[in-house]
Amino acid sequence: MKKFSLFVVVAWCFYHHAAAQADTVQWNVMMGGNKVGFQKQLKNADGTFTEWFQYNDRGRGDSTVSRYRLNDQGYITWIDARGKDYYKKPVFETFRLENGVASWENSAEKEQRKVTGNVSYVPLKINSGTSYAAFFTATDHTLTLLPSGRQKLTVLKDHVLGDGKKVTLVSLSGTGLTPQYVWLDERHQFFAIPSDWFSVMPKGYENTSDELRAIQDTYRENFYKELEGKLANRITTGIAVVHATLFDPKTGSTQPNSTLLIENGMITRVGAGKSISVPTGFHVVDAQNKFVMPGLWDMHVHYGEGTDGLLEIGTGVTNVRDMGNGESLLEKKKQIDEDLVPGPRIQAMCGFIDGAGPYAGPTGAKINSAEEGVAAVKKYKSLGYTQVKLYSSLKPEWVKPIAAEAHKNGMRVSGHIPAHMLASEAIDAGYDEIQHMNMFFLNFLGKDLDTRTPVRFHAVAQNAATLNFNSAEVKAFIKKMADKKIVLDPTISFFETMFVLGPGKPQPTIAAVIDRLPLDMQRQLSSSGALDIPAGQEATYAKSFQNMLRMVKVLHDNGVTIVPGTDDIPGFVLHTELENYARAGISNAAVLKIATLQSATVAGKDKLFGSLEAGKTSDIIIIDGNPLTTMSDIRKVETVIKGQKIYKTKDVLEAISIR
Template sequence: MLPGNAIFRTLLLLVFSAPVCTFAQQRDTIRYSLILTGNIKGEKKVIETSPGTFESWYQYNDRGRGDSLHTIYHQDNDGFPTYIHAVGKDYYKKPVSEDFSLTDGIAKWKNAAENETKPVSGKAYYICMNGEGGNMIKALKASHHKIKLLPFGEASLEIVLEHKVGDRNLQLCKVSGISFTPGYVWIDEQDNGFGYIGDWFSMVRKGYEPYVKELLAVQKKIERQQDNKLARELPERVAGDILIRDVTLFDAEKAALLPHTDVLIGAGKIKAVSVGKRLTAKADRIVDGSGQTLLPGFWDMHVHLGDGPEDIMHVAAGVTHVRDMGNDTTLLTLRKEIDNGELIGPHLEVISGLIDGAGPMAAPTGMLIHNVEEGKQFIRMFADKGYDQIKFYSSIKPEWLKPLIAEAKKYHMRVCGHIPAFMTAAQAIEAGYNEVTHMNMLLLNFFGDTIDTRTPQRFAIPAQRAASLDLNSPQVKQFIALMKARNIASDPTLVAFEPMLTGRDGVLEEKNKDIITHFPVQIQRSMRAGGQGIPVPPGMDSTYIQSFGAFLKLTKLLYDNGIRIVAGTDGAAGFDYQRELELYVKAGIPAEKVLQLATFGTAEYTGKSKDLGSIKVGKTADMVLVAGDPVKNISNVRKTKLVIKNGVIYDPAKLYKAISVVPF
């Protein structure tokens, strides 16, 4: 799941709206290229049609998904929008529209989630949910680098540095107040947006695409300074021992709670565990664990790790270990920086080398191949770099799979991934898969091998047909028996499909109801807008919701039949992981077993249980302290009070505050 959410688009479009030009230049069109992992995937163009009035077109294609937008808007002399009319489609191709006006001190706006009127004193900058309008950088510069936002909040500007590319003199701007952390944008000599540069996704002035890497390197140096500062200031490194007193310990190996337990930690290791008897050891740091539960650190088995606020989110949520499921080779450097303490983040335990077939629906990251021999070369490259497994994607040709899997097994690498187009999961397992990624890929097994899983059909078909699937049928039983016989694991990522199948415009998703007030105001607004679902054909609303119920039921059925479940998200760091665990309980798996599979079970699966996965003497001190009892109420995993990673203490409250989140 890649950029496509409302907050990402907000940052992208706010500062790339209106060019600063005169009416005499109305025929000039400013064009931008949208680049996803090095490939141009869309464009944006803006033209001034009359003084202060602009028209823009934006379109983005991500494997058949991607939003598009046509906007007409007006701005005042300082860049503040006064009129916006936008129509288009969202990331999942659902129609969207938005209107805004500011006249005589009265602001009015309407979109799929809001229809509001608000008096405005002075100037204020409206942030669209779906549209765009105005020039935020110009507005900030005209307002002493700070502006009021509509519907609420404020934004501020810092000019970080100047840099020249080709014949253009650029400024790097830091805009704060919109999301978890400041957003960085490049502007030109006229304060027009020049580039929004990111690891995966960038938008840059057309003709300057070759400069993206250079701009990213300059920007990363600035971002790293702040990240390194947080890594110095936020962790608590205790010189001596740490003693956690009178805590309820979760024995992850037995899936049992042990009340009134003392745990002694020193030099990054667990030195003593005493159940029911007070330890007399001295310690430099004593933690009162009464009324709280101590668990091993969690493992998120489906991430695409970056170096932004998501790394802090992982740790704040008690996720101390992750498996990366597809990235670029800079991931190896990121792992070193985290392990060396230069960045805050989870330990990267397992790295997947992603391989897909070249083509218009190819994966946005990883290595793209045209034949088997190219695939074998990349497998050998990944093995040489120390990667742990190979992940295949949907554009791999079915006839390539067996020889590629055989090559991976030569290097003792496990194999997982999507099911290639025009194959079934059973066929992929027979070819040598060790694990199937995403629950929709398992459900598609029962609908034949004619489905093009490169397209959004991989979501639509399960949404339309899973509700009527008989999970007690011989076909399902035979498939589960195959999974068990081959020792196949499932990475269901239920949290990725919950909003996709049940999300509706203007409806707050269930997963956000208890946490929404903790987020920055613009994130809250995006959550309240809902609408993260795929398009629902007329008359199928309840079917889609029931189909998600089938996702849950199949997960429980797999568990009941001894199929290993590995908890992963492919979504928002930390918060989605906690929801994934809640969904397992909702599916009917006992909470203590969910906590076990999320800790010791995963350490065992990855071959690391001798040192990780449970709180036992001699093991590495990776653990999370939560308020209350998560066995009685799994949602208590959200109430993290202390995280210890490799013996270093992290205060979740401080971590959350650093990314503008109210602590839990």
């Protein structure tokens, strides 16, 4: 899914991609190195511009057409745009600036405002905007944005490509959480956004992506290295956490007035009351009236960059499992492990394998035979991956040999259920784990559905509401999962956004903290991200989500291991996921165990992580509240201790403009 990084972060850069030139210009949209769409711009005879933007991400993806007009300084004065958003929901955008009055309308907004001077309107759902040239005529290279905010452009580096073309790397700050990096041509027009996940490259220059990304990554990495130096308090002596109300995930109980001693990043002693004295010279962290527990685990991320790392650390997530990424993940993991940049420990990496074709996943190995799948498993093993994630376009008959090779190499097997295969059959073929709750429900809807496409969402939204939990078929499948120790990573919160969200309302996954985010993010996250729900089926879709949530508790009660994953905005959505488990009826103590020791056990890391005991790694969060009694207090993480480093979450989040 990777929804957050794909639509919100990339969109902040896209707003400024209009090119004021007379001929048609084309960029290709690339995912995982494969062309999946395009962006075209044409200057019309009347001086307006037409822009087409579309791409296919496994059956999803924006498809829009816009017309707009720029003034002599490159600022947009009129726009009329229509199309479909990522989930194929109709979207539109209109904007007009006349006689000092700006008016705009889209699916979530209808506003009018008097303005003075030049302003740059930021469309909500359509990829159109001002020329980058406007930054170079503005004071301090800074633009005033509508509806709110300011954005500053900083020139970082000039570069000459192999054919002699001159390009310039710039950063944009003031919107989003951290700077976004964009390449411009010699006329200060948009040239490229290179990435190993989602790139926009000019036609004919696709092979320069790695070259440009290498330069870009140097600046990005230096930015996060500087932040790490400012935010991490590195303790060279021992650390003592005193007066702690210490949570034990094994028993679900707490021990008041506890002391933990830490040396060289390891917990050396744990005890209550005066049973432990603090050695001279230790750095003391007073946790009086605070809840102290192991760091949280997110078992479903697609780790992007340091922004993800800051969000995780700033919310108490100290350990993650990456569920599919480009090979640049190896370098990102190395930098975190060497304490160069802030971020959670990437405790497990999953090698992504999908069948080649129009609905193939955005990254990883895209295979044409079982033999190629077996070869992909061997490669992932050699790179240090501990798990493989199989995807929707695989032929069902390929699963068994690929899974056998993974098990032969000591690797776990998980993923989506391939199209025209049931989850029960995937388990028989070798699955150890299933990603996403919709894949569980699809097991009862037959094999005729083409689940490579968004039908895997709509079919569940239309049918989960009527699933009979007491049927023999459902009970037998749950028993099969429990008996075979099949793990489920439900990412349940994501489905509330997809099935329930109404226009103009904050996404449920982020509603509890949306007022703490930058205004431009609030605007994006308050616009609908749900499926296009057919008229009259709103209640059905909502009830289907409730049944999915109810199933989390049923599975837990029947001995199926649950691990918390987000596949969404890092950190904050994990809190929502845990709140939803409690909302489903799982006890708070069990939820905290799921988020710590249970996840560490599934990742094979429980000998060193998941509980606060002597001999385990220092992996501690201090909470100004008690999530054992009030689950929403999991959001009140105040201090994170990771090894010999202490982070104050307030400082971490404020560094990325979050209050």
